[in-house]
Amino acid sequence: MKKTYVTTMPDHIGAFLRASRCFSALNINITRVSYNKAVDQNTLFIDAEGTPEQLAKADRELTEIGYLRGISSDKSVILLEFRLPDHPGSVTDVLEIINEFHFNISYISSQENGSDYQLFKMGLFVEDASKISEFIAKAEKICDVRPIDYNRADKVFDNSIFYNTFVTSLAQSMDVSEADKQELLVNANLAMQTLDEQGLSPYRTFDSISRFTEMLSEYRGEAFNPRISEYTLSEKVSLTLIEPPCGSNTAILKTEDEFLFIDGGYACYEKEMMPIIERVLPDFYTKKRRMLLTHADVDHCGLVEYFDEIILSEKSAECLRLEYGDMDGFREQNDLHKPYVRICKLLTAYKTPDPHKFTVPWKNDEKQSDALKQIGTFDFADMHFEVYEGKGGHLAGEIVLIDYDHNVAFTGDIYVNLKGMTPEQAKYNRYAPILMTSVDTEKDLCTAERRAVLQRLGAGSWQIFGGHGGRKLHELVLK
Numbered sequence: 001m002k003k004t005y006v007t008t009m010p011d012h013i014g015a016f017l018r019a020s021r022c023f024s025a026l027n028i029n030i031t032r033v034s035y036n037k038a039v040d041q042n043t044l045f046i047d048a049e050g051t052p053e054q055l056a057k058a059d060r061e062l063t064e065i066g067y068l069r070g071i072s073s074d075k076s077v078i079l080l081e082f083r084l085p086d087h088p089g090s091v092t093d094v095l096e097i098i099n100e101f102h103f104n105i106s107y108i109s110s111q112e113n114g115s116d117y118q119l120f121k122m123g124l125f126v127e128d129a130s131k132i133s134e135f136i137a138k139a140e141k142i143c144d145v146r147p148i149d150y151n152r153a154d155k156v157f158d159n160s161i162f163y164n165t166f167v168t169s170l171a172q173s174m175d176v177s178e179a180d181k182q183e184l185l186v187n188a189n190l191a192m193q194t195l196d197e198q199g200l201s202p203y204r205t206f207d208s209i210s211r212f213t214e215m216l217s218e219y220r221g222e223a224f225n226p227r228i229s230e231y232t233l234s235e236k237v238s239l240t241l242i243e244p245p246c247g248s249n250t251a252i253l254k255t256e257d258e259f260l261f262i263d264g265g266y267a268c269y270e271k272e273m274m275p276i277i278e279r280v281l282p283d284f285y286t287k288k289r290r291m292l293l294t295h296a297d298v299d300h301c302g303l304v305e306y307f308d309e310i311i312l313s314e315k316s317a318e319c320l321r322l323e324y325g326d327m328d329g330f331r332e333q334n335d336l337h338k339p340y341v342r343i344c345k346l347l348t349a350y351k352t353p354d355p356h357k358f359t360v361p362w363k364n365d366e367k368q369s370d371a372l373k374q375i376g377t378f379d380f381a382d383m384h385f386e387v388y389e390g391k392g393g394h395l396a397g398e399i400v401l402i403d404y405d406h407n408v409a410f411t412g413d414i415y416v417n418l419k420g421m422t423p424e425q426a427k428y429n430r431y432a433p434i435l436m437t438s439v440d441t442e443k444d445l446c447t448a449e450r451r452a453v454l455q456r457l458g459a460g461s462w463q464i465f466g467g468h469g470g471r472k473l474h475e476l477v478l479k
Helices: 015-026 052-066 092-100 129-139 162-174 178-196 204-220 268-280 314-324 338-347 421-430 432-436 443-456
Strands: 001-006 029-034 042-050 076-085 105-107 116-127 145-148 227-232 236-245 250-254 259-262 288-290 310-311 371-378 382-392 398-404 408-412 460-468 472-476
Touching: 001 052, 001 178, 015 029, 015 042, 015 052, 029 178, 042 178, 076 129, 092 116, 092 129, 116 129, 129 145, 129 204, 162 178, 162 204, 162 268, 178 204, 178 338, 204 421, 204 432, 236 268, 250 268, 288 382, 371 398, 371 443
Parallel strands: 259 288, 288 310, 408 460
Antiparallel strands: 001 042, 029 042, 076 116, 076 145, 105 116, 227 236, 236 250, 250 259, 371 382, 382 398, 398 408, 460 472
């Protein structure tokens, strides 16, 4: 059994040694350690492996010596910018108020800028958050005061309770439960350590996680503004394409008698998406509901619980069955992708699809050598799709559907319309590559798959619908 310990250690010689002796005496193996004093001088992450009984004893012993803590706390850090007259002693009155409120200063930065004022930044460690508003009101009688988001500071200004403050901020933005905050904290640290070992700044990691979370939160509720387009695919089939600011597109194929969804975006936008779907399909709940998944990524599977049948490839089904059994799916088996995917699941309220709903019409070719290989067909009304499976450049199990009679292709994330994204989509798609180092499992293979998709299309005018971005019109003329 494996467990991650988030320990709070005193900043003195022998602190880690004491914890190590505890694990050693209990015959527990330490499999990972992460500590970065520049980020948080007291927090040490330890992955340990042992029996449930051994780990329970370690819990008790580490608690007794004060090394274990929860992340729920009334303590917080605020970063304030004071606009002070540029003359000797101007900061004294502010310091007097800080002393009056018994706040601790954890960070100070100020520099003259050639004007009559200095912008004086201070990080204040506050044990009673209810006093913050009162403090600011009193300080504003002396000078202008502006709160600053700590994630936008030039550096992490407090290095004693950083993780606690950071994770609490993320959790509040996306309504993450208390039970999941600890896992969010562990994976934020794991993302930092993974990217730090790749030579990337830990501050860039935390900033990217924060900005990613802000985007998810920013477009909830009335601010949810997907681009919605209508297209004709064949004599009997029309298409409604819903492109949210964050997450995958949802394509709805419709006839008079039935409908089929291709992919389903993020689960966190369920309340925003369902009224749109109910408007597009007034009889949504009275007909059989089918969804086809192009692949098993978190941002494509958000609405699966609303469907009676999930159509997917054999490998995508394997991936989701692993997750359903609380094991690592294909993304999480990749150490570079694992922290981001787990953070993404927590922030977006992801629920693993029930395997009992799976329909797997096509067999996977374990000996596949081509970047893209046909594995079967799929029919919907008067449309006849050839189904191709990629070799796993983006994610194992990815599929592409091509209708040669109507020149229509659904390409998932193998081929996306980068130039056809809304500004919000383009902004969102910047963060996953930073946190995962690449959204592709194998970059060169994914390039080969994209090339193979275009090579599979015949002469004529094509409508291509990728997992992100608007419809792509592709003209192929044979010379």
